[in-house]
Amino acid sequence: MARSERRPTIADVAERARVSAATVSRVLNGLDGVNEELALRVREAAAELGYRPDEIARSLRTQRSMTWAVIITDIQNSFYTSVVRGIEDVGRSRGYSVMLCNTDESLEKESEYLAVVAAARVAGVVISPASWDESDIGTLVDRGTPVVAIDRRISHQEVDTVLVDNADGARKATEHLVSIGRRRIACITGSLHTTTGRERLLGYRQSLEAHGMYDESLVRESDFKEEGGHASAMDLMDLETPPDAMFVANNLMTLGALEAIKARGLRVPDDVALVGFDDEPWAEFTQPSLTVVAQPTYELGRQAADLLLARIDGETSAAREVILRTELRVRESG
């Protein structure tokens, strides 16, 4: 591997164009008031040398960077990757590149990444917090870094937030299961340290209470992961009187539950009906196809990016909350 020539600096360009570094900077940053002839020389010299300004140095000087950090809890969950696409497309159109960090639902990893992100002086942060009340974003916010929360709320912090109406989505799912005649409807929700886990449980509970059917013994708190959904479903099927339906609060846990039910030799939806949260391209090809509450993932990312841009551009209004709608997609599983 040929470790070759030092990369050109602004001084090299200045020398070649026979101007000062300041002029090179002005030309390359598009500031006007530079003689057209000099500007031409600068551009030529820069092109000949293959010059690209060093973003590190520039960031140090300007105290800002053209990077966004996106901190999500699970890079392997298509819900988040789709959201990231939305964020990225907006960011890119404004010249930002995206640094993606994966916390794996771990508060510890989240703290580490927040520290890295603070040290990197990113222009803004979009985060799906691992916890409602323990996320360590205080210092970042205090120092004025624009932050937008997605998918989950953060307590005690005034940050812009984009999420869906989780309780409403859960209600739609539960009502649907009631409407097809199910009477022992279980719920596998995510961590109750997240607003998403709490609100989906809340919507489920409200629905069943309205029908006088709520039974706490049919509720399981899990972790938004496939294994967790599997274990909770197994647990529910071990009950003396097992449920005849399950509402599962995200895509990965739904897959785990489906796996568990099939492993038990039970049929979906005949023995156990299943309604999940989050839609997927493959959800209509499973056996049976999955009834789900779909979220506008890409749009969620776009909106988060828009809020971030507004803050970066200096908007100082009170924290906003954007709530998007979900949609029940009835297929075969429930």
Place this chain on the structure above:
Amino acid sequence: MARSERRPTIADVAERARVSAATVSRVLNGLDGVNEELALRVREAAAELGYRPDEIARSLRTQRSMTWAVIITDIQNSFYTSVVRGIEDVGRSRGYSVMLCNTDESLEKESEYLAVVAAARVAGVVISPASWDESDIGTLVDRGTPVVAIDRRISHQEVDTVLVDNADGARKATEHLVSIGRRRIACITGSLHTTTGRERLLGYRQSLEAHGMYDESLVRESDFKEEGGHASAMDLMDLETPPDAMFVANNLMTLGALEAIKARGLRVPDDVALVGFDDEPWAEFTQPSLTVVAQPTYELGRQAADLLLARIDGETSAAREVILRTELRVRESG
């Protein structure tokens, strides 16, 4: 949003600890030879101020950063996200954070990101190149940035590479289809500008030629995306004598093909058998479950990260190529 106090700098810590900035730097970087008492004062002062060194400034000074760039062609493809997890886990254990860039199979986006990455002076780059012969990584390599290619080879560049034995995987898939009695076996491969697309086609072709069954009219070059797989499958089914089997060169195109076949009212595998590349958690729950060539995705990421670390640590041997094995997982679709 309270835009509060300026973040503490090394000078603030030095002042508070009544030492020089150099001493603070030495203590915080763990260089020995510092009086224990001073060191203690420094650590206390740093803690009290909540001081964290500015990575931007540090990178400018040291000419290196603790960030890796991972450039992939599709963030929505679980193959890549799983690889990224492998890279990330290794990187994190050595203190690197990962900046993920998504090129969407576009050479233009790839070039932009490569420029960004070069400007950011990242410590290393892992890339899944959008093209075999047009990827613009030359300058990066020439400037001595460690680069590792994954999943696909790059021509004319001496870079470490980690991939699977694609031709072998394709052969296994094709042989399997032959062994279950199929005679008109089609192939939907990815871009022939990628070695992956070419090699999977090659394996397929070699297999069929050995059986005297190769028929060029049954080959389609597509784009590794769901839509592309869908379109190619439709196209193949429109043939006067349609195929009785399809080998599809990645997960997303396989999903697209399945969709197309079902839309035509044909049954899998009775009318058309289907074997895909890449396994997924949901592949055994589709109707029918999918026969696939599985790749060791996480391991692929780990190995790529290991090679990158070796280069960063100064290893100067000739470029290496690590080739991992695939595994045929026979299920119901073929």
Place this chain on the structure above:
DNA sequence: CTGAAAGCGCTAACAA
């Protein structure tokens, strides 16, 4: 309109 000079926050030579 252009250049000289200062300085972003840090580390690494060099002195003391």
Place this chain on the structure above:
DNA sequence: TTGTTAGCGCTTTCAG
């Protein structure tokens, strides 16, 4: 062992 000094590559006053 510690401090002083210089400088990474850039932008941005401030003079001219």
